[in-house]
Amino acid sequence: MMAHEFSLLRRILKERSGIELSEDKMDLVEVKLRPLLNEFEFPSFAHLTLALTKPGADRLRSRVAQTIAVLESYFFRDKTPFNYFSEVMLPRLMARRRASRRIRIWCAAAATGQEPYSLAMLLDEASQKLDGWKVEIVRRTSPKQRCSRLTPGSTASSRCSAASRCRC
Structure with a gap:
């Protein structure tokens, strides 16, 4: 994943899901999202991030957010x-x-x-x-x-x- 792709992904996640990722999470995000490349048949992260910007990409944006989100929950976490x-x-x-x-x-x-x-x-x-x-x-x-x-x-x-x- 290139830095500009990660920057776009971070912006989309923040705007659409309220998930805020720091710049140092790029490697972790790349590992988490790699299976989605196959699932949605994208040849690269560039194709994935481009698809996220298009109208009608709600299902894809939802899957990306679910994949990235921390699903651990407890009172006063962090x-x-x-x-x-x-x-x-x-x-x-x-x-x-x-x-x-x-x-x-x-x-x-x-x-x-x-x-x-x-x-x-x-x-x-x-x-x-x-x-x-x-x-x-x-x-x-x-x-x-x-x-x-x-x-x-x-x-x-x-x-x-x-x-x-x-x-x-």
Whole structure:
């Protein structure tokens, strides 16, 4: 995969799926996507990336996103973005939306659902600041991800204990 192909792929994934890849992931992405070249009969990554830009490529874009996505999910997976959200992004959102007192959060590629629940827990911790606000979390999953697994009372105890360890 050439650098310009990877750059285009990164842009498409971010715009369409909310998946943000760092520049150092090119080799990993190439390994993960190589089977798709055969599946869709592309002779090269150049052909794959070109096909992704064409109208009607939704099925292909979906398969690429599913192949790249991390399908592992647990509460507060990777503390850094959650800390950034609560310490930087939430105050900025509140300042920008002060007039409407509405915040809508898109949780992209939410796997089995612990990520949006983690965001909800962070928002609950900030509930005094958010009194009188309407806050909505929208969970985005791909078709092959397990959308219905996380329901109230069904979360595995190991996942809950991991959440407790993260928040202590």
